[in-house]
Amino acid sequence: MMTGTLVSGLALGTLSVLSGAPGTVPPEAVSLEVPAGSGFDLRREDAEAALPETQAAPETAGVSQAAPPAPDDSAGIGAVETAPAAVPETGEAAALAEAPEVVADSGGVAVESDEPVLPSPLVPAPVVPNSEGAVAVSTDPAQPPAPPPSEESARLSTPEAGQSESIFPSEEPAPVLIPDATDGEGVADLSPEAEAQAEVAPVPEADAETVAKTLPALGTIGNRAEGVTTNRLPSLGDPAPEVAEAIAEPEAAEGALVRNRVAFDNPEGKPLMAIILMDDGQSPIGIEALQSFPYPLNFAVDVTWSGAADAAERYRAAGFEVLAMADLPEGARPEDAEVAMQAWFTQVPQAVAVLEGAGAGLQSSREATAQLAPILKESGHGLVMHPNGLNTAQKLIAREGVPSASLFRDFDGQGQNAAAIRRFLDQAAMRADQQEDGVIMLGRLRADTISALLLWGLADRAASVALAPVSAVLRAE
Template sequence: AETDDQATASERPPVRRLLPSAPETAPDTGGTTTAPSRPAIGTPAASLTDRNPGNSARLPSIGGGADTAIAEESALNVNVSGLPPLQRFAAPVDSDPDLPKMSIVMIDDGTGPLGPDTLEGFPFPVTFAIDPAIPGAAARMASYRASGYEVAALVNLPVAAQPTDVEQILGGAVAAVPEAVALIEAPGGGLQAERSVTEQASRFAADSGHGLVFLPNGLNTAQAIAQREAVPAISILRDFDGDGQDARTKRRFLDGGAFRARQDGAVVMLGRLTPDTLSALVLWSLQDRASSVAMVPISTLLLDTSN
C-alpha cells in the first residue's frame, strides 16, 4: 500500500528544471581545423594589404608609379649630365657612313632678319654659331635647340689679348650659350693670334669639354696644338660667303667643299644666316654634288677626330 507521502508526491505537477546545456563538441576531423566563416569576437581583422591578391583587394599606393618614373629619369639625367658638352648637346644625325662628311656652320650675330623660327623644314642639319655678346643669346640658343639644331659659341678675342684674358672671355661665352657643343673662332677672332693664346684656349676647352673650330690658317697649327691637349678640334675649309659672293659663287664654293670632302673624308664650311646664303644652300642641296656627301652637324666631325 502506498504511503501518504508517496501518494502526495505522485499527485504533484512535474517541475521542469532549466539548466544550461553543455557546449557542443566539434567533430573530430583528424587534426585539421576549419576557420570560422565569420570573425569571432576578440579576433583582430586582417589588414587590407594582407588579403588574397587574387581577389584584387590590395590597394595601389598613390604616386608609386610616378616615383619610380622620376627615379629612373633622375638616374638618366645624372648619366647624361656626366658627359662633356660636345656629347651632351650634340644633335642626333642619321647619315650614310660610307659617304664623306660635310658640315655647315652658320654665324648668327643677331643682325639679320632670319632666326630660329624661319628654319622649319631645312633640308639638312646645320650648326649655328651664336655670338654670345648679342642680347638674348640664350633665348636664341633655346629656340634652335627646340627645333633640333645644335649650337656653338662664337669666340672673338680682342686685339693683343693676353693668355690670362682668354679663360675669362671663353668662360663668358660658355655662360652666355650654355648648350654649345664647341667654341668657334669668329672671323678675325684672334684664337690663333699667338701660340700662347691658342694653348690657353686649348687648355680651357680640355677642362670644359667643348670642341674647338678654327679658321683656315696655313698649316692649321692651332688645330694640332689643340689635339695635343686631347681636345677635339678641326679647321674650317672655306668661308664661302664672307666677301659678298653672289648665289652662283656660293654654290660653286659648296661644290668645291664636297669635292674636297671626297678627298679628305670631312670638311667644314662657314657661312652666315642671311636670306641669300640660306637660299643658296637650299638650291645647292638639290644638286647632284650635294648627294655625294653626308651633311652632318659639326659635333659629328669633332667626335670623329677624338676617336
C-alpha cells in the first residue's frame, strides 16, 4: 500500500512540472467595434485648464459703522454720597385736623365736598312716648256685642226714683199670654204710668209643670228637630245605648263564573283536571252521545259560528259547562276589545269563561290584552289562554283579580291517534299531582278523541285525579 502511494505521488509531481505554471501566457488583445457617430474615438486637444477668477471685495465707504462700546470704568464709584437721607417733616395734630383746601379744577367742572346734613328747623323733634303702665290682661272670654237698645228696653233699664232693683225677680218669669185683641176686656192700658206699674208689678208664680212645658231647662240646648240627638257625648250614670240591628246590605250580583257553573264536589281532595273540547259546528257527534259520559266535560263554542247560541244552550241544558272561544283581530285597539267582548257575551250568555281561539288569539296586541282584565272582572267571567313564553299576559290578568289559567297541552291539534292522546293525558295527570291548582287540557269534538277519552277514563292514571268542570279549576287558581 505504501508503494502505491509513493508511485502516485511521483506521477502527480511529474505531471505538474510538465504542464507549466498557469497565467504565464499574456491574453491576446481584441479590437472593439465602436458604433458610428458616438464620438468615442475622437481626438481631444490638450489645453490649459480655465481656473476661476477672484471676485472684487464690496465697497464699504457708505456703510455706517457702529461705535464700539465704552470700556467699563469704575473711577466714579468713590464719588457716591454716603450721607443718610433727610428725615421727613411732620406737622402737628391740630394742623392735620384741618380740612385741606379745595383747589378749583382747571377743566371747568366744579367739585363740591360733602357736608353734614343739618336738621331742619321746621321739622319737630320726635317725641319719646311715655312709659306704658302695667297692662291688665283679662282671662274672661269676650262677651257678644249687645243689641242696639230700643225705647222699651231703655225704659226697662232705667228704674224710677224710689224703687230698688231688688223688686225684679231673680228667676226668669213665665211668659205672659196676650189676650185676643178683639176681646174688649183684655185690652190693656198703654199709658206710661200703666207701663211703669206693669214693670214693677209682681209676677204670679206659675205651676212648676207649666213652666217645665213652656221653657227649656236653663243651660241646655233642646232638640231642634225631631229624631235628631244633640247630646252625643256620653255621661256617667247614663244607661248603655241599645245597639241597633245592622241593616243587611244586598249581596253583590254573582259573576258569570259562579252563576253558570256546574255543581262539583271533591271529597277526597284529589288533584283537579279539566278537559275542554272545541265545537266549531263541523262535528257530526250529537249531544245524545255525550250525555252518558263517565266524567265531566267542558265545551267551547266558536262565537263566529251562527249556531253558537243554540249549541251553548244545548250543552248547558245537558249539564256541561260552556266557554266562549274567540280571537281578537291583528292590531286591535282597547275599544275594539271592549266592543268585541260585549258581542261575545251576548252570543253565548251561558259561558263561564272565555277561551283564547287558535287563530289570532287574544295576545296579538298588548293594549287590547290589557283591556281584557277590567271587562272580565266586571262581568265575572274566567279566562283560559294558550301558553305563550312565560305566560306574562295571563299572569298580569290574574293579578287584576280575574280567574284565569293557561292550557297545559293541546292533545289532538296535530291529528294525534288514540294512543298519543292517552299518553298526553297521562302526562297531564302527573302534572296535576305536582301542582295544587290543577291542569286544563284542550281537544276537539272528534270521534277518535271521544274514543281515547273513554278508554283513558277506565285506566288507573285517571283514578289519581278528579276530572272536574273548568270553573272548579279556575276558582282554585
